[in-house]
Structures are given as C-alpha cells and as structure tokens.
Amino acid sequence: MSNAGFTVTVGWQSDSIEKLISLHARHYIDQHKFGRSFESAVENDLKNAMARSSQEPHKCNIISAIAHCETVGAVVIDGNEPGREALGARFRWLFVAPSHERLGVAPAIIKAGMEFVKLNEFNTAYLTTYQGKNAARSLFLSLGFEQSKLVEPQTIGASVDEEVWVWSRQF
Numbered sequence: 001m002s003n004a005g006f007t008v009t010v011g012w013q014s015d016s017i018e019k020l021i022s023l024h025a026r027h028y029i030d031q032h033k034f035g036r037s038f039e040s041a042v043e044n045d046l047k048n049a050m051a052r053s054s055q056e057p058h059k060c061n062i063i064s065a066i067a068h069c070e071t072v073g074a075v076v077i078d079g080n081e082p083g084r085e086a087l088g089a090r091f092r093w094l095f096v097a098p099s100h101e102r103l104g105v106a107p108a109i110i111k112a113g114m115e116f117v118k119l120n121e122f123n124t125a126y127l128t129t130y131q132g133k134n135a136a137r138s139l140f141l142s143l144g145f146e147q148s149k150l151v152e153p154q155t156i157g158a159s160v161d162e163e164v165w166v167w168s169r170q171f
Contacts, residue, residue, distance in 0.1 A: 006067040006105060008112045011057065016064045017046055019071040023095045046093060049078050056080055058120045059089075063112045065096070065105045072097040073105035077113050079122055088124030089117045107139055114143055114167070123169045131161040140165045 025039040053060040059080040065073035073096040079089040091113055096105045117125045126148070129136055140147075145165040 005103065006065045006072055006100065006108070008063060008065050008108050010061055010063050010112065010116060012050065012053070012062060013064050013066060013071055016062055016071045016074050017050060019097075020062075020074045020076075020093055020095055021046060023097060024093060027095070042093065046076065049076050049081070049092070052078070052080055061116065063109050063116065065100070065109050067100065072100040073109050075109050075113050077116050077125075079117075079120070087126060089120075089122040089126075091125065091127035094127070094129075106136070110139060110143065117167075118169070125167045127165050128162045129165065131163050143167065 021039065021043050024042050028034040028038055049060055050062070053062065053076075060076070060078045062074055062076050064071050073094075075094040076092045077089050078092050079085070081090055084090060091110070094106065094110070114125070125145075127140070127145070129140075137147075145167045148164040148166045
C-alpha cells in the first residue's frame with residue numbers, strides 16, 4: 001500500500017525492529033523518564049514477538065511504513081502473546097518517527113493492522129495507550145474501537161495513566 005511519501009508493508013523489514021526500539025526509547029525516556037529497564041523490556045518483548053511472527057505470521061506480524069528505504073513508523077499485531085491469546089490481536093509498539101508525524105503514517109499503519117486482523121479472522125483486537133492522546137483517540141474511534149477502561153497508573157520511571165481500547169467484529 002503506497003501513500004504520500006511512504007509505503008506500508010506487512011512483515012519484517014531490515015531495520016524495523018531496531019528502529020522501533022530506538023524510537024520508543026528516545027521518546028519515552030525523554031518525555032516520561034522511563035529509563036533503561038523500559039528500553040530493555042521493549043527490546044526483549046519485541047524480539048519475542050518477532051520470533052513468534054516467524055513461526056505464525058498470520059497471528060503475529062509487524063506492519064511498517066517505509067520512506068526512502070528507512071522505517072518511519074510501525075506497529076506489531078500480536079495475536080498469540082503468551083497468556084493473552086484469548087484477548088484477541090494486540091496492537092503493540094505503535095510509533096512514528098518525529099520526521100513523519102502528522103503525515104498520515106499512524107492512520108495508514110493502524111488501518112493496515114485492521115486489515116490484517118480482519119483477514120486473519122480475529123474476532124477482537126485491543127491496544128493500550130497513554131491518556132490524553134486526542135489524535136489517537138479520534139483515529140481509534142473512527143476504526144470502531146471503543147474505550148474499555150482506564151488502567152491504574154503504571155510506573156516505569158514516571159507514573160502514566162493507560163487507556164485500553166477494544167475492537168470487536170460485528171456479526
């Protein structure tokens with residue numbers, strides 16, 4: 001799928017994992033003071049997800065936005081995360097490079113993620129985000145997600161309030 005200045009792809013790309021870890025670490029360390037343990041947790045969880053993806057790409061995969069041969073945004077759709085399989089497909093680690101914010105990257109990769117979810121016959125999907133992201137809220141609502149709950153503050157450096165958003169297939 002091609003958009004203005006970037007292409008959306010499903011599946012591993014040569015720099016997608018490293019770029020996603022780097023973007024997450026830079027943002028959350030700078031903005032929320034999360035620290036090394038957060039970066040290590042993201043790296044470990046993401047590598048585990050990619051190992052699952054190589055075994056079952058229809059249940060777990062990465063969707064990336066590529067511009068000029070570089071990953072500028074990505075999200076992982078994880079439908080077989082250990083202990084959470086019954087919850088459906090989880091959208092994890094959504095991120096867009098600062099150079100490509102507000103250019104339609106996030107909507108494009110989330111929409112591609114929803115196509116992946118529907119194509120692979122998941123009945124539910126969910127994601128978590130931090131409270132106060134109004135543009136993300138509008139996008140999630142437009143795609144049929146509903147806010148499920150507010151999660152108790154998480155502390156990985158600074159305390160942040162998380163929102164859980166859920167999509168269910170309409171039968």
